[in-house]
Amino acid sequence: MAGEPGGSVASPEDLQLVRALRAGDEVAFMMLVERYGPAMLRLARMYVPTRVIAEDVVQEAWLGVLKGLDGFQGRSSLRTWIFRILVNTAKTRGQRESRSIPFSSLWSPNPESEPAVDPERFRSAGDASPYGWLDRPTSWEGVPEDRLLSQETLDHIQASIDGLPPNQREVIRLRDVLGWSSEEVREALDISATNQRVLLHRARSKVRAALERYFQEEMTKA
């Protein structure tokens, strides 16, 4: 699995960071938290019902990172390694929470539980990696660009993603929202390359279909 030759191994910068962290460099740690914290929180929100618990999960993950620092061998990038710890932590916590929380509360539009992904991310993440399912729409060619990028549309995209099965949701978020590479995603989620591709494909297909329905409804209304 992770760490085959040719994979995204730790960069010299990663290794230097790890050395600093092992030496107890607080500035290096704060830099890491600043760099990955927001993305970690969004990812954690996929597994647990509330933002508060997600924040808790992130904290727990950071503790796991610090504890496991000596075990980091640089066979994957530092980011992948950190997010893998986060995913494991969040999954464990998510299972625990699902046993104690009414299932319906996971899905109800609770105003307390803000969106897992800030809709703005859809555009800003585009800097590094454009969204596959937005750049070549199939059935909404007549839809003006500002309409495509409206807040309402972004909300709709997010709702579509929220409605996906967990694995598909994870993959599409990491790939298309956070802009990860396919290899980073399969390493972080510990899935095969083939599975990653299929999950992504199915997730995109479903989101695309949901958007097609949405635009069709909107255009017949107009």
Added chain:
DNA sequence: ATGAACGTCGGTCCACTAAG
């Protein structure tokens, strides 16, 4: 109430195609 039959859904694998 119970168990079999059936349908649906999601995960996985394989093959093909397109792009870089």
Added chain:
DNA sequence: CTTAGTGGACCGACGTTCAT
């Protein structure tokens, strides 16, 4: 050639329906 996206097929898990 490598990587990624796509579609089809298969399988197992799960839920629903229906006859007993």
